[in-house]
Every structure is written in structure tokens, then in C-alpha cells.
């Protein structure tokens with residue numbers, strides 16, 4: 716069930732668009748901002764407000780990699796796996812992250828602190844390899860920087 720606050724914000728988002736369905740990404744982001752992710756139940760509730768089927772909305776949510784359809788940790792690490800980052804050492808950074816966190820891509824640490832996910836180019840190619848944690852961008856990564864960066868997220 717959507718909260719009154721979520722509904723109010725989604726209705727405001729709908730009013731800003733000529734077609735209800737155009738508010739779908741905004742609506743998904745509103746719910747994710749409140750809950751950290753978007754559950755099946757939330758997909759159903761949002762789709763009713765947008766006059767869409769849950770399957771239609773789920774297709775959009777699943778396509779858009781920054782909408783999380785599974786529960787995530789307190790902090791989400793999005794590591795760029797596109798060409799520039801790949802060339803500049805993505806694999807070493809990923810190995811370090813996996814080693815330090817004890818998880819694979821797509822997983823969440825048992826303490827719920829971090830989720831590690833891949834993402835396509837984040838537009839920081841001139842500072843590759845790069846990653847985003849929550850809303851923070853981290854570029855020019857090397858293995859030594861990883862521990863320091865992770866320690867900033869509790």
C-alpha cells in the first residue's frame with residue numbers, strides 16, 4: 716500500500732505530464748526514495764494510479780537500471796562496466812570490492828550495508844574507472860582507494 720505522502724507526490728508528478736503514463740519513472744523514483752526499492756506490491760499500486768498494467772510498469776522498471784526491483788542494502792554501489800572503465804582497470808576494482816565486501820555482483824552484504832551492482836557508462840570516462848555509491852561519484856579509482864571510500868559509508 717502506498718503511503719499518503721507517496722500518493723500525493725505521484726499525483727503531483729502526474730499533473731506535470733500530459734499523459735499519466737509519462738509520470739512512470741518519476742513515480743517509481745518517488746517510491747524508491749521512500750523505501751529504497753520498488754516491490755511487486757508497489758508496482759501494482761503505482762500502475763493503478765497511472766492506468767497501466769503491472770506488467771507494463773514492471774517492464775519499464777526492469778529496463779531502467781537505477782530502479783531497484785529487489786531489496787537493496789543501505790548503500791548501493793554501482794560500478795561502471797563499460798568500455799573506458801573496462802580498459803582502465805574495472806576488473807581489478809571489481810575484484811577488490813568483491814573481496815572486501817565478500818559478495819558477488821548483484822548481491823547484498825549479510826549486514827545489509829552494501830549492495831553491489833553493475834551499471835553502464837556513467838559519463839565519467841575521463842576519470843575511469845568509476846563508480847557511484849548512493850549519490851556520490853567516485854572516479855580515478857585504484858585498488859588502494861577502495862578501502863578508504865568504503866569506510867565512509869556506515
Ligand code: FES
Pocket residue numbers: 795796797798799800801835836837838839840843844845
Ligand atoms: S565507461 Fe565508465 S564512466 Fe564511461
